[in-house]
Amino acid sequence: MKFIVLAYIDPGLGALLWQTIVAAFVGLLFYLKKTRQWIVDSVLKLFGRRRDAKATPVGPKAARKESKIEVP
Amino acid sequence: MAPVSPSFRDPAGRCFIFHQRVLRFVTTDALAAFEQFLQSDCARRSLAQQKLAGTRRLNDAEAAQLRENPELRSIWDEPSLGAVFEHERLSFRSYPHEWPPEMLWAAGALTLDLGRAALSEGFGLKDATPHNILFRGSEPVFIDALSFEPRHPADPIWLPEAQFIRTFLLPLLAQHRWGIPLADVFTTHRDGLEPEAVYRLCGPLEKFTPRMLALVSIPTWLSRKSARNEARLYRPRRLANAEKARFILESLFRRLERALRALEPAKHRDSTWSNYMSRHSYDEPAFAAKEKFVAEVLREFQPARVLDAGANTGHFSALAAETGAEVVAVDADAACVGAIWRRACEKKLNILPLVVNLARPSPALGWRYGECPSFLERAAGAFDGVLMLAVIHHLLVTERIPLEEILRLVGELTRSWVVLEWIEPEDEMFRHLTRGRDSLHASLTVSVFERACSACFDIVRSLPLPGTQRRMYCLKRKDRGR
Numbered sequence: 001m002k003f004i005v006l007a008y009i010d011p012g013l014g015a016l017l018w019q020t021i022v023a024a025f026v027g028l029l030f031y032l033k034k035t036r037q038w039i040v041d042s043v044l045k046l047f048g049r050r051r052d053a054k055a056t057p058v059g060p061k062a063a064r065k066e067s068k069i070e071v072p
Numbered sequence: 073m074a075p076v077s078p079s080f081r082d083p084a085g086r087c088f089i090f091h092q093r094v095l096r097f098v099t100t101d102a103l104a105a106f107e108q109f110l111q112s113d114c115a116r117r118s119l120a121q122q123k124l125a126g127t128r129r130l131n132d133a134e135a136a137q138l139r140e141n142p143e144l145r146s147i148w149d150e151p152s153l154g155a156v157f158e159h160e161r162l163s164f165r166s167y168p169h170e171w172p173p174e175m176l177w178a179a180g181a182l183t184l185d186l187g188r189a190a191l192s193e194g195f196g197l198k199d200a201t202p203h204n205i206l207f208r209g210s211e212p213v214f215i216d217a218l219s220f221e222p223r224h225p226a227d228p229i230w231l232p233e234a235q236f237i238r239t240f241l242l243p244l245l246a247q248h249r250w251g252i253p254l255a256d257v258f259t260t261h262r263d264g265l266e267p268e269a270v271y272r273l274c275g276p277l278e279k280f281t282p283r284m285l286a287l288v289s290i291p292t293w294l295s296r297k298s299a300r301n302e303a304r305l306y307r308p309r310r311l312a313n314a315e316k317a318r319f320i321l322e323s324l325f326r327r328l329e330r331a332l333r334a335l336e337p338a339k340h341r342d343s344t345w346s347n348y349m350s351r352h353s354y355d356e357p358a359f360a361a362k363e364k365f366v367a368e369v370l371r372e373f374q375p376a377r378v379l380d381a382g383a384n385t386g387h388f389s390a391l392a393a394e395t396g397a398e399v400v401a402v403d404a405d406a407a408c409v410g411a412i413w414r415r416a417c418e419k420k421l422n423i424l425p426l427v428v429n430l431a432r433p434s435p436a437l438g439w440r441y442g443e444c445p446s447f448l449e450r451a452a453g454a455f456d457g458v459l460m461l462a463v464i465h466h467l468l469v470t471e472r473i474p475l476e477e478i479l480r481l482v483g484e485l486t487r488s489w490v491v492l493e494w495i496e497p498e499d500e501m502f503r504h505l506t507r508g509r510d511s512l513h514a515s516l517t518v519s520v521f522e523r524a525c526s527a528c529f530d531i532v533r534s535l536p537l538p539g540t541q542r543r544m545y546c547l548k549r550k551d552r553g554r
Contacts, residue, residue: 008081009199012234014267014295017305018286022327023228023320027311030319 078443082199085218087159090144094159096127096218097147103154109220114189122208123182125215126160134158162213163377164400164454167444168202168239169258170426170434172410173247173337175212176254179205180240180332182212187230188325191318196223200236201263207424209398210416225314230324234291239264241287241328244335246270253406255427259437267291287331339414343407358537362493363391365535365544366459369491370395375456379485381430382463386412386423392459393421400455402447404429430463430481431471451485458486462542465495469505469513475524483528483549490529490547494521499541518543 079087084102088095098106109115110127118124130138135156139148147153168176179202187197197219204216242265246252250273257265271279271292279289311317354362366388370378375397380389383401385408393399393416401412401423412425426447428434433447460482467473482490495502497513506513525531529547536543 008083009201009232009235010263011231011306012238012267012291012295013302013305014291014293015234015237016229016231017294018291019229019233019324020305020309023324026320026323027228027316029323030316033319 078438079203079216080439082216082218084221086147087216088144088147090138090141092161094161095130095138096157096159097150098154098157098218099152100154101152102218102221105222106157106218106220108222109190109195110217112190112193112195114186114193114195115217115220118186118189118214122211123186123214124217125162125206125213127157127217130156130158157217159215159217162206162208162215163398164424165445165450166207166424166426167258167434167437168243169255169437169444170428170447171202171254172406172413172425172427173244173254174410174413175207175210175425176202176240176244177332177336178413179212180236180244181329182214183236183240184325184329184332186214188322190220191223191321191325194222194225195220196230197232200232201239202258203262209422209424210413224308224310226310226312226317227308228311228317228320229309230321233324233328235263236328237287237291238266241331241335242267242270244332244337245283245287246273248335248337249273253427255434259435262438262443268295283331283334286327337410341407341410343405354537355539358540358542361535361537362461362542362544363388365546366391366461366491367395369457369489369546370397373457373489375488377455378457378459379451379455380459380461381482381485382460382466383412383425384408384462386415386425388459388461389423389425390415390419390421393423397422397456399423400451401425402428402430431467431473448481448484453484453487455485456487457489457491458482459491461491461493462495462501464492465499465502465505468516469502469509475516475521476527479524479528486549488549489532490545490549492545492547493537494518494543494545496541496543502541 078089083099084106085096085098088097107129115124119126138144138156168179171179182205183197183200183202187200190196198221199216199219204214204219205212206215207213243252243254243257246257246265247254267288270288274284274288278284370392374395375392378389378392378397378399380386380392380399380401383389383403384405386401389399389401389412399422401409403409403412403425404427406427409425409427412423415421416423416425428447434444436442436446436449437444464478467478468475482492496518497503497506497510497516502513503510522531525545525547529549532546532548534543534545
């Protein structure tokens with residue numbers, strides 16, 4: 001895809017600089033969020049394995065629980 | 073001579089209104105990206121939801137027909153011309169200087185909604201101005217499809233953010249905080265309010281409130297400091313991680329949505345005229361007779377388009393819209409017009425409410441007065457019928473407009489009929505407006521009014537409203553050999 005810069009409007013000066021500063025800060029949050037996600041995923045994976053190893057819940061209650069998770 | 077383009081700033085193309093058609097000439101450079109956007113899911117979805125004005129490329133035969141027109145010759149001869157598109161024409165154009173805050177707010181919400189939706193498909197808005205929006209009745213419609221362009225996936229900056237703040241957030245903030253009318257902002261400032269201008273209005277402590285810090289104070293302080301590194305600031309930024317760029321942009325749109333939500337106009341804004349319907353001088357039978365008179369005229373003439381001049385909170389605009397007419401409701405009071413907009417949205421009525429004072433209607437604005445034509449230019453002969461209910465005494469007394477002049481204007485606005493409520497000088501509200509200057513208007517009797525009408529209109533029928541000094545008239549425009 002070709003990216004032609006046709007943004008002809010005045011991007012401001014202070015407002016653009018402020019957007020850039022906030023973007024840098026939000027960029028840090030992105031890595032924090034990623035790290036947190038990685039930790040949560042790893043922990044869940046670990047517990048998930050153990051839970052699997054113990055016993056798989058069966059019966060209508062478990063089915064209801066499962067369907068609740070699947071419904072968006 | 074080529075028609076004056078109301079939209080020419082975008083180097084990707086120009087827009088012309090040519091014999092009631094909206095034509096967009098797109099340059100060769102921008103054509104592929106524009107067509108790509110029109111094929112995208114977000115464009116198709118927005119078109120289906122009528123959030124984006126209908127757009128189609130003219131076929132060769134249609135283009136050849138246009139090419140023969142000498143008025144468009146100079147545009148066709150431009151070497152950069154790629155293709156011509158035609159947009160859906162919305163019946164009555166309106167501009168931000170005629171909107172109540174509610175409509176500017178809705179236009180801002182639509183801009184963010186479309187801008188954010190386009191991001192997921194690799195497109196972005198290259199500008200964010202209320203001039204990209206028109207209203208179909210009370211619904212905002214994004215009219216400038218050429219504003220969408222492909223975005224680099226690793227670009228974390230949305231350049232039009234400052235324009236969005238200048239043209240949506242700061243005018244709404246100035247209106248909310250200091251009561252500055254949007255008309256005052258947009259008639260004199262095409263591109264809204266600069267943070268520096270709002271900063272000057274803030275008190276010493278107010279500059280440090282969270283809202284002012286983010287939208288006004290920090291951008292103002294930074295603009296003073298950053299002049300040295302300007303060139304570096306405007307260099308395009310590309311991150312190594314496109315997911316991170318998307319995360320940053322999503323966060324930016326969420327912040328702007330929060331800021332806009334915080335500036336949503338209050339539901340019940342009080343003004344001099346906003347409570348008129350609950351404390352007007354009619355008793356029940358008089359108001360019922362007035363309502364019946366208007367309803368009968370609407371039923372008889374079945375108008376397609378009606379202008380309600382001095383609409384107040386839109387009771388009679390709603391009556392006209394319910395009969396199937398497309399209504400433009402104008403009033404000088406922005407709080408009343410905001411109330412009409414809410415009523416039209418709630419009841420899904422085809423009413424376009426505008427803040428317009430007939431005695432000082434919106435002027436033509438912009439380059440060679442071609443960008444925003446005046447209200448009267450747009451309204452002349454645009455309506456099958458005009459409602460002028462309980463408004464003539466304001467023009468006669470407060471504005472000191474001669475009776476003959478008022479009737480001449482109404483004759484220019486309507487193609488067919490007028491429903492006019494005549495208020496005699498003895499009426500309580502009339503005397504309230506004269507403030508002791510009763511002798512100035514003592515000669516305005518019913519017979520004087522009827523004689524003045526005869527220059528432009530035939531009186532179809534009239535009805536005195538019981539228990540009042542008011543009389544309803546249905547006037548039919550005299551055929552001037554058209």
